[in-house]
Amino acid sequence: xxxxxxxxxxxxxxxxxxASTLLRxxxxxxxxxxxxxxxxxxxIVLGLSNIFASTGSELFFTLLVIKLPWILYNPxxxxxxxxxxxxxxxxxxxxxxxDGERPGLREVFTRWLFKxxxxxxxxxILILLWAACGVLGAIFSATSDRKQRLGDVxxxxxxxxxxxxxxxxxxxxxxxxxxxxxQPTYPDVIRFTDxxxxxxxxxxxxxxxxxxxxxxxxxxxxxxxxxxxxGLEETPxxxxxxxxxxxxxxxxxxx
Numbered sequence: 001x002x003x004x005x006x007x008x009x010x011x012x013x014x015x016x017x018x019a020s021t022l023l024r025x026x027x028x029x030x031x032x033x034x035x036x037x038x039x040x041x042x043x044i045v046l047g048l049s050n051i052f053a054s055t056g057s058e059l060f061f062t063l064l065v066i067k068l069p070w071i072l073y074n075p076x077x078x079x080x081x082x083x084x085x086x087x088x089x090x091x092x093x094x095x096x097x098x099d100g101e102r103p104g105l106r107e108v109f110t111r112w113l114f115k116x117x118x119x120x121x122x123x124x125i126l127i128l129l130w131a132a133c134g135v136l137g138a139i140f141s142a143t144s145d146r147k148q149r150l151g152d153v154x155x156x157x158x159x160x161x162x163x164x165x166x167x168x169x170x171x172x173x174x175x176x177x178x179x180x181x182x183q184p185t186y187p188d189v190i191r192f193t194d195x196x197x198x199x200x201x202x203x204x205x206x207x208x209x210x211x212x213x214x215x216x217x218x219x220x221x222x223x224x225x226x227x228x229x230x231g232l233e234e235t236p237x238x239x240x241x242x243x244x245x246x247x248x249x250x251x252x253x254x255x
Contacts, residue, residue: 027093094159098158
């Protein structure tokens, strides 16, 4: 599982899982299926005898209602929906910048340029070249450390999963504290965000499941930084208990 870390507004690192090449390809295939449905419906409604005609009024319809919407689909929809096409939405993934922010016009159109969708505007036979661009993009993504295709590298973007891969059980839900059974120790914890708390929750679980030196060192740094952000002069000696208390306090004070 490949992950990426972003820094939150409170200067706490937040970790996301990078979308796998399989998820990205699946999202793209959903978009293609959506286009095929769109293509068939328009062919029936408009009654075009040859949708790929190269002369006359049918050429106008081909360019206006078939090619251009499909060619401009990805950059427009990803910009309007903060990094998600329909396929990405269904697969639970989205495009972000390397800083974790929503992609802007420059980013989405740079990704689009290297995706090769515009190739199809000139001649239908060049759709084979467009398909080749897709295959090369998948290969590049599969071999890249950050799961980026060339367009992502040039645009400075990543594709991440929306949700954490950590699964929560009924026991986790039932163990959540309330104001009736837990007196908050650190009221300033409300300055954190849900993403900050998710990072703390994931860190606690990783220390329990995989207590190697790297994870322990990260947990120590996270505890120290969290203590600093809530105004403590020094971090409590039992750092894992401190992180657990922060998590419980946050739940009680914000729910």
